[in-house]
Amino acid sequence: MKRWIAFWNILIKDMRAYYLKPPNVSWGLIFPFAWTGMFFIKSGGGMGNVLSLLPGVVAVSILFGTTSMLAVTITFEKRGRSFDRLLLAPIPLELLMLAKTSGAILFGVANAFVPIILAAFLSDLSKVVWSAAIPAIVLIAVASTFMGLLIAVSTTEVFEAQTFSNFFRFPMIFLCGLFFPIERLPVFLRPLSYVLPLTYGADILHGAFNANNTILFSLDFCALGAFCIFLFALSLRIIKRRWIL
Amino acid sequence: MYSEGRKKVNDIPNHAISVEELAKRFGEVQAVAGVSFAVREGELFGFLGPNGAGKTTTINMLTGLARPDAGNIQIAGIDCTGNPKAAQHFIGVVPDESNLYPELTGYDNLCFCAALYGMQKKAREARARELLDTFGLADVAERKFAGYSRGMKRKLTIAAGIIHNPPLLFLDEPTTGIDVASARRIRQLIADLHLAGTTIFLTTHYIEEAERLCDRVAFIVQGRIVRIDTMAALLQPIQEKHVMQLAVLNSEPTLTDKLATAFPRLTFQGLAGGLIRVEAGQPVPVGPLVRFLEDRGAEVIEARRMQPSLEDVFVQIAGVEADAMRKEKEKKGGVL
Numbered sequence: 001m002k003r004w005i006a007f008w009n010i011l012i013k014d015m016r017a018y019y020l021k022p023p024n025v026s027w028g029l030i031f032p033f034a035w036t037g038m039f040f041i042k043s044g045g046g047m048g049n050v051l052s053l054l055p056g057v058v059a060v061s062i063l064f065g066t067t068s069m070l071a072v073t074i075t076f077e078k079r080g081r082s083f084d085r086l087l088l089a090p091i092p093l094e095l096l097m098l099a100k101t102s103g104a105i106l107f108g109v110a111n112a113f114v115p116i117i118l119a120a121f122l123s124d125l126s127k128v129v130w131s132a133a134i135p136a137i138v139l140i141a142v143a144s145t146f147m148g149l150l151i152a153v154s155t156t157e158v159f160e161a162q163t164f165s166n167f168f169r170f171p172m173i174f175l176c177g178l179f180f181p182i183e184r185l186p187v188f189l190r191p192l193s194y195v196l197p198l199t200y201g202a203d204i205l206h207g208a209f210n211a212n213n214t215i216l217f218s219l220d221f222c223a224l225g226a227f228c229i230f231l232f233a234l235s236l237r238i239i240k241r242r243w244i245l
Numbered sequence: 246m247y248s249e250g251r252k253k254v255n256d257i258p259n260h261a262i263s264v265e266e267l268a269k270r271f272g273e274v275q276a277v278a279g280v281s282f283a284v285r286e287g288e289l290f291g292f293l294g295p296n297g298a299g300k301t302t303t304i305n306m307l308t309g310l311a312r313p314d315a316g317n318i319q320i321a322g323i324d325c326t327g328n329p330k331a332a333q334h335f336i337g338v339v340p341d342e343s344n345l346y347p348e349l350t351g352y353d354n355l356c357f358c359a360a361l362y363g364m365q366k367k368a369r370e371a372r373a374r375e376l377l378d379t380f381g382l383a384d385v386a387e388r389k390f391a392g393y394s395r396g397m398k399r400k401l402t403i404a405a406g407i408i409h410n411p412p413l414l415f416l417d418e419p420t421t422g423i424d425v426a427s428a429r430r431i432r433q434l435i436a437d438l439h440l441a442g443t444t445i446f447l448t449t450h451y452i453e454e455a456e457r458l459c460d461r462v463a464f465i466v467q468g469r470i471v472r473i474d475t476m477a478a479l480l481q482p483i484q485e486k487h488v489m490q491l492a493v494l495n496s497e498p499t500l501t502d503k504l505a506t507a508f509p510r511l512t513f514q515g516l517a518g519g520l521i522r523v524e525a526g527q528p529v530p531v532g533p534l535v536r537f538l539e540d541r542g543a544e545v546i547e548a549r550r551m552q553p554s555l556e557d558v559f560v561q562i563a564g565v566e567a568d569a570m571r572k573e574k575e576k577k578g579g580v581l
Contacts, residue, residue, distance in 0.1 A: 005363045005364070010361075090362065091361070
């Protein structure tokens, strides 16, 4: 119970101090809105094309929303030594890092629903398989957050974390099949697609919104889950090795 | 939780901290080299040393922020060597730099720190208010931490360290970088905590602070403890000495050598600013000394009897000029 008091308060503190600040709220709204508008205009396919664009903008909104925030909530606090205060608290490191990342996961999920709500006004979403889409959105948010965590704990400066994030984010957008089908990628790049967590998330979203997934949902979910566990475990290992000297 | 913590540690009859052969290396630097000591329950234990002596590294290992390369640590009877989390309920830590959250108010910072120790909402709110009153920060409770003065930040950081009422408190340089009045107030707060039964592990480079507050002191130099003893035992040999300081104008460089030849039973040490320190096992004969100096063209403008202090012990044992140590530290922004 006492551990959960700590967990809850770390989450609430981060929400108040970071995620619910006006610049981040506006970023969370404007960014997905801009992505949606940009792809909608670029596609030139009219209202009927909204559903085909949705998986891409949803995934990109989650990816950017989560990874951007971790650089601040983790790297910044580590730099200012306030993170030491958390490390000194009598809570397991695993629970502490889950508390620190939960805010980003919720922020990512909230970001995902901005384009979905917009799409609801422009298109018919009655055929969307929500039972697959919603867990996929949550898992993409978890995997992206843990990827952001891995980057945040591997760097020492906020700008380093931001730069390092872009190094992963931009190639991933174009390699994960969100906007270009993996089959249309050069042969030598295709294996790379399958070591990216977003590939599996994007496949579920394509299936849930447009029924054109290429991998079984069960496999996609297993792969995403495995990425989440791997990224979290690796981040914890780095924290133990580099932060607790 | 905090009341439970106090009860458990009080049940342990031995030491609040017990450390054996603790060692830590950072690359080529042996930061701590086989340190052993024990701190008794309820004791105010001073850990003194110059910059880079290994004080903060030792605290980090004791509190779980650093992993020892070798040695054993027991906190409140719990073996924490491999599992530093095991005793974190019992300890409060005040780091050498104030590290609370700049975007939160003083009150919110304290409530948040209390929550980290699992305190319920009502209990942590009441405790936060109580500490804000105790530390004279009630008026600025709703001000963001970033807007606090350095002294206020230090006080709030100490309050955060004791928010869960820990039976064992680590204080790392608590008065560094703050004004005289705030430092005095903090020293009084530390003394009050000690009186209330809290075991305190205090690192400081202000030797007078340790002298005023501590029951026992360990001197650490280059990662090794060179002496541990009670204040009385440390001061006893030098208190038998008579020390005088002469302020002299127009002194020549060889004056202390000439004095030593003329007064073989006295020890002379030339200090900066024309000061000469005189030590003897019996009262220092001021008249002959002054006449001797004036005969050689020097003008004695002041002769002051000095009370031997822990600083003298420190210089004697550690071979480090306490004054130089303090000045180096104060470059970082501190005044005593």
